Amino acid sequence: MTQASAAPKATRRQHDREIVALAVPAFGALVAEPLFVMADSAIVGHLGTAQLAGLGIASALLTTAVSVFVFLAYATTAAVARRVGAGDLQAAIRQGMDGIWLALLLGAAVIAVFVPTAPSIVELFGASHTAAPYAITYLQISALGIPAMLVVLAATGVLRGLQDTRTPLYVAVAGFVANGILNAALVYGADLGIAGSAWGTVIAQFGMAAAYLVVVVRGARRHGASLRPDAAGIRASAQAGAPLLVRTLSLRAILMIATAVAARLGDANIAAHQIILSLWSLLAFALDAIAIAGQAIIGRYLGAGDRDGARQACRRMVEWGIAVGVVLGVLVVLARPLFLPLFTGDSTVKDAALPALVIVALSQPICGVVFVLDGVLMGAGDGPYLAWAMVVTLAVFTPAALLVPVLGGGLTAVWAAMTLMMAVRMLTLWLRTRSGRWIVTGATR
Incomplete structure (x- = not known):
């Protein structure tokens, strides 16, 4: 070697x-x-x-x-x-x-x-x-x-x-x-x-x-x-957090719209949606843990003025995100027969949830990239871009979700729209990281 x-x-x-x-x-x-x-x-x-x-x-x-x-x-x-x-x-x-x-x-x-x-x-x-x-x-x-x-x-x-x-x-x-x-x-x-x-x-x-x-x-x-x-410091903290507040509100709006659309599809679909959403949230914890590591590591590298270290750490964390996403996706597919009976014995609810769970499983590698890049850009203090990207994602997701009751597809279509949402997020975050504009070194951004 x-x-x-x-x-x-x-x-x-x-x-x-x-x-x-x-x-x-x-x-x-x-x-x-x-x-x-x-x-x-x-x-x-x-x-x-x-x-x-x-x-x-x-x-x-x-x-x-x-x-x-x-x-x-x-x-x-x-x-x-x-x-x-x-x-x-x-x-x-x-x-x-x-x-x-x-x-x-x-x-x-x-x-x-x-x-x-x-x-x-x-x-x-x-x-x-x-x-x-x-x-x-x-x-x-x-x-x-x-x-x-x-x-x-x-x-x-x-x-x-x-x-x-x-x-x-x-x-x-x-x-x-x-x-x-x-x-x-x-x-x-x-x-x-x-x-x-x-x-x-x-x-x-x-x-x-x-x-x-x-x-x-x-x-x-x-x-x-x-x-x-310190009034100036508190004000600066609020200003730094404002774009992330916009990002969070946009994400909450997406989840609320998805739930509202599922509710219009009937009791069985909204019940299945709640079960899947709880699983999706649990999977998010695993991916968010890598994102949290990304925030801390990227912030430290940029504060030290180490551009190459930040890029290499970002690349490695993306690899982690994809790998963990693949593992989680496989686990979702294998655990479907065991997972659903924990929440319901209604065959109608299970029938609605099963194909949607396949969509959730397939989307996990995408989710892994999204969570990691989200954490990287947060660690870089790139809040304004994250806010803009999430607003764009909301604008794409909303019509796609609202068309589900019109075009059909049931709960599977709702979660296909959720996967589209994550794909749009991945694209916007990937374009930003590829541009290198997030790499701003120094003790403050």
Whole structure:
């Protein structure tokens, strides 16, 4: 083996080690998050159908509200990683503190909206008269935990930018365990019903936020970074996050349109759609873990001024995305007979879901490329392009999805439109990475 051929292999091994070291703990933390809702559902479900229905409505509203602000994690990761690459840990942590202060301000604003308007919001979602009181109770109490949830997002971004995905995993697991214990104790032990579940989750969320703050504050003191709010820094964090907010809202709109179209196809199709969407979301966690590694690694390389390292890391992560996508696609095909009975015994629902699952399986390599390139461009701080690309994707997807009830094809056609959406995203992201315009070096973009 020549020295020239050995060098690229050594570089690939280095990238592989970095990707695995960041992606595996990130995947664990991502999977732990939805377990909160599952634990709440399992405990509240034994109180009665009306309570579980109320929890379902309130959880959907809370999840949507928090997911809109996921840019707190993404933008913070990229900004902090750049500073780390530039060798300025003090500025990196200072940048992270600006994101945390922004999270607190946004959390307070969300509380001001959700608590007084909870009855109206629940009514707007068409809750039954039996489920509505429980939904309102859960929503008003759980909304108090939103500032903590947003702090967790921002602080997670800080640690990811510092190339640390293990601490978020440990905090997420501890939070899940505490949430389960508190829920059981307050719902049954203290006999607080659904309110006990809400309070248990709020306490667990504030505990997680406190754990993150302890880690970040220790780092700030160690490197002499100020903990005080800085108006200019907070404003800069908001400006960096605004394009990613547009991206997230466009993606949420796509998912809502797909669900609305599936609902028009009948009960069996919407039931099958919900099952497939839950699987699609689970698969996304695996691919998003690689994207998170991409955000941290690319940001660090660009901050250090290493253009070639950024390009090589991007190329290797794309290879990872394709490989993981192929594996996930094969698993979906093989697991179809076992997966569907876990959710339904209705043969009509199964018949609607089976061909659509094949489409989902075939699309996984595309999804792998999309998630990775999305993470690469986020790590590069290329938010404005990501916003524009997602708006274009929404414009292409909307007419394609709305034509499904007219042209036919059922749920399979809906998921074909979803695959088209991912293909458009892949094209726009590939064109950007190929152009090299995302490669902007330095401590700030």
